[in-house]
Amino acid sequence: MSVTGIICEYDPLHTGHAWLMAQARAAGASAVVCAMSGNFTQRGGFAAVDKLARAEMAVACGADLVLELPTVWAMSTAERFARGGVEVLMRTGVVTELLFGSESGDMAALTRCADCLDSEDLTAALAAAPEDGRTFAARRQQAVEALLGPADAVLLASPNNTLAVEYLRAIRRLKSPLTARTVRRTGAQHGEAPCGGFASASYLRQLLAAGETEQAAVYMPPAAADILRRQRAAGRLTDPRLCERAILARLRTMEPEDWRRLDGGGEGLYRRMYRAAHTGVTLADVLEAARTKRYPLARLRRMVLAAWLDLPEPPEELPYLRVLAANGVGRQLLRRMRDAGAPVLTKPADAAALGPAAQALMAVESRCTDLYVLARPDPAQTGPGQELRSVPVMR
Amino acid sequence: MSVTGIICEYDPLHTGHAWLMAQARAAGASAVVCAMSGNFTQRGGFAAVDKLARAEMAVACGADLVLELPTVWAMSTAERFARGGVEVLMRTGVVTELLFGSESGDMAALTRCADCLDSEDLTAALAAAPEDGRTFAARRQQAVEALLGPADAVLLASPNNTLAVEYLRAIRRLKSPLTARTVRRTGAQHGEAPCGGFASASYLRQLLAAGETEQAAVYMPPAAADILRRQRAAGRLTDPRLCERAILARLRTMEPEDWRRLDGGGEGLYRRMYRAAHTGVTLADVLEAARTKRYPLARLRRMVLAAWLDLPEPPEELPYLRVLAANGVGRQLLRRMRDAGAPVLTKPADAAALGPAAQALMAVESRCTDLYVLARPDPAQTGPGQELRSVPVMR
CATH class of the missing domain: 1.20.1390 (PWI domain)
Structure with a gap:
């Protein structure tokens, strides 16, 4: 049985995200499992939509099970983000394939880049790339160009290719049995204007920040748009300016x-x-x-x-698989995972039963949510302790 | 030469405050020196008006010199507040008399209370007062009643009498040569409605919080009201709600x-x-x-x-006398103080030259101001580092 895993943020979930999940089904996946960031995202921001609502969007638009990628991995470098995401999917024991979008869509080229970044030759090539104030990523790209040539190296200039390469490296480093498959991203790129009915999540967040919820909803599957409207009406969409001071x-x-x-x-x-x-x-x-x-x-x-x-370093190993949302198929997967001994966590308050590492990580997650909710406009939605009282969205 | 010292907050300075300073002059004081709280006050709040503007009000309304009572003493119990204020005035070496308002106006009775609180009999009487969940102040009052009778003990139920008693205790404990004199407070009490042309500072702060600056100005000397209007126009009056999150x-x-x-x-x-x-x-x-x-x-x-x-405990000893405002007479006093070796500080950035304790306390004061300014409505007035760049108001 083929179960596809996707590492995602879905802030908010748009038609491009739903399309990728549909691709998994089209290729024969019997289930789709998401490893999704919590309330703070990789760009270093407050998620516009909170994690439970985003998980609900995911299940409404093609996912069967959504597990949380805890903040210490989610709000981190591409390398750490990828490692955390791969670890979540791998530790389920039921996901067989990792599916991801990339600008390139060329698995062979992405694999050559991943191999190159892990090779001993890279260290020497990096030493030869001058320390001239550029980002580490730019110097690394130059080193890869010296080893593989410009056609491969240029892949590393695009954000989804870069993440893709980090997924491949994480799979190898974690000795994961996951197979990797990429789909070429079409439509709007990160930060660009909409194109062909697709808009990037960053473009939608700009619309949300400007109060243009309905304009954003145009680029979202109807079920996700409904959840967005509900969250807005409840005063739960974040306005990070409320936390600036x-x-x-x-x-x-x-x-x-x-x-x-x-x-x-x-x-x-x-x-x-x-x-x-x-x-x-x-x-x-x-x-x-x-x-x-x-x-x-x-x-x-x-x-x-x-x-x-006050975010600590991530623990050595993922201490739990936190369920954010599931449908009937997802619940079957959860039973299989539990039977195989995976540290499945449905109620946050049960983290302590999984040991001190799980309890410590849940305390961090709870603190993150205690501060996250302060960015909501309705004071009634800003109370502490919401994390520990939350339950997964079960469909 | 008689120099009168007053321990104050002046948030904002009203006609009752100006009246007390006039009383000092009427009794023959050649100068008035204030020890005034900084940006956070004894009630545990953001001062509505910042300390430099309040010091300017003081000098415009009868004071010659305003020295800062640093936050670690100012935002504290009556006992610590009083000790800090007395220490500021005493360390000047030029102040001869401490003048304070009290509800009682009866120095003999206030002195009996102060003596009683410092007596060994009190410990026994306190032990006899039941631990029944009341405040320490209420239990202490009961103990004083057992020793001095109800007529004296009831004094301790009023806030300015309580402060007065703490001033007398601090003078004794610090072996200060200051003489103490009290004037009976008339007009509105703390928190009450205005009466006889006088309003309490807490009543004025309520008006300010409601945006009724002109209504508050009615109860302020014209010079102080002008400074208040200027601060409001500049977006510098605080709105603590801006810091609630x-x-x-x-x-x-x-x-x-x-x-x-x-x-x-x-x-x-x-x-x-x-x-x-x-x-x-x-x-x-x-x-x-x-x-x-x-x-x-x-x-x-x-x-x-x-x-x-992140306020620390106060240091053992006041490490500097920080000048907030002075007029010509105040500048003469400052020269005498300097000549006598008092640790006068005019520029905050010079604190380091007074030693590590002074530097540490100034760092705390600077942090307090860095956070205080975040309660100002105009973002342009919320920048950090204002404390270290500030200079006293010289008239």
Whole structure:
């Protein structure tokens, strides 16, 4: 039986996302399992739609089971994000294939890139690429070009190819039995205007931030659009500006050492962040003051939110598989997973029973949600403790 | 030469405050020196008007010199507030008399209360007063009643008498040569409606919070009212609601141990605060959930702000006398103080030259101001680093 796994954010879920799930079915998958980010996303931001509503969207639009990718992996570098996602799917014991979109769609080329990045030759080629203030990603691409030529190396300039390569590397590193398959992304790219009935999630988030919910709904499957409308009516779509002063307050009380402890805080970046926090008037000022060619904005945004959330390093191993949503097929999968001894977690309050690592990670997740909800406009939706009281969406 | 000292908050400065300064002049004072709270006040709140503007009001309405009572003393119990204020005035070396308003106006009775509170008999009388959930202040009043009778003990039920008694105790404990004099407060009491042309500062703050600046100005000397209007026009009057989510975010990330380290966090209160922070939706909910007969609201408010500001214990000794405002007479006093070796600080950035304790306290004060300004409505007025760039108001 073929079960397809997808690593995703779905913030919000649009027609392109639904199309990828349909591709899995078309290729014969008997079930689709998603590993989905929680309330904070890889770009270093508040999810516009909270994780339970996004999981509900997923199940309404083609998924059978949605498991959470905890924040310590989800709001991280592409490498760590990919490793966490692959680990979630692999630890289910039931997912057989990882399916992902990529700009290239050429599995052989993506695999050559992944192999190259893991090769010993790369270290030497990287040493030869000058330290000229560019991002690490740009220098790495140059090193791959020296080894594989420009046609392969250019793949690494696109975000979904980069993630794809990290998925392949994670599968190998984790010695996962997952097979990998890619589908070429068509339609709008990240941040671009809509095209051919498809819009990127970042474009939809811009519409949501501008209050244009109905305009965003045009590019979403009807079932997902309905959930979006319900969340908006309940005052549950986030407005990160509501937390701007809260984040600034935290940054202004941090010492350089607090910055250094964060992921990516080394390399002198902690000094830049400390100075920026003590000069920037707004959050945008702080990010702009800390930014250099070497440190892309998404990395700085993640650091700022990690500081606010007091996010620790991820544990060595994923301590639980947290269920966010499931339908009947998903529930059957959960039974199989439980029978095989997988650490399935439906009620967050049960984390302690899975051991101290699970309890510690759930405490972090609960703190993340306690702060996340402060970005909701309706004060009645901002109360603490929602994480531990939440239950999966069962269809 | 008689120099009168006054311990004050002036948030905002009203006609009653100006009247007390006039009383000092009428009694022959050649100068008036104020020890004034900074940006956070004894009630556990954001000052509506920032400290430099309040110091300017003071000098415009009868003071010659305004020195800062640093936040670690200012936002504290009556006892610590009084000790800090007396220490500021005493360390000037030029102030000869402490003048304060009290509901009683009877110095002999206030002195009997102060003596009683410092007597060994009190310990025994307190032990006899039952631990029945009342505040410490109420139990103490009962003990004083057992020793001095009801006529004296009832004084301790009024806030300005209580402060007066703490001033007298602080003078003795610090072996200060200051003489003490009280003037009977007439007109509106704390929190009451205006009466006889006088309104309490808390009543004026209610008007300011409701946007009724002109209504508040009626009860202020014209010079102070002008400064208030200027601050409002510049978007510098605070609206604490702008920091509510920031404070909630901090409270939600605190562990019980973080609460315990705070002043007043012992006695099991830290558990109550931790639980309240994890159940209350709004800040009012959190305070209400933690409140008991034993813990008055002002104490809980101070704890919450101290947590947000990460306020340490005060140092053993006042490390500097920070000048907030002065006129010509005040500048002469400052010269005499400097000549006598007092640690006068005009530019905050010079704190380091006064030693590590001064530098550490100024860092705390700077952090307090970095967070305080986030409660201003105009984003352009919310930038960090304002404390270290500020200069005293010189008239």
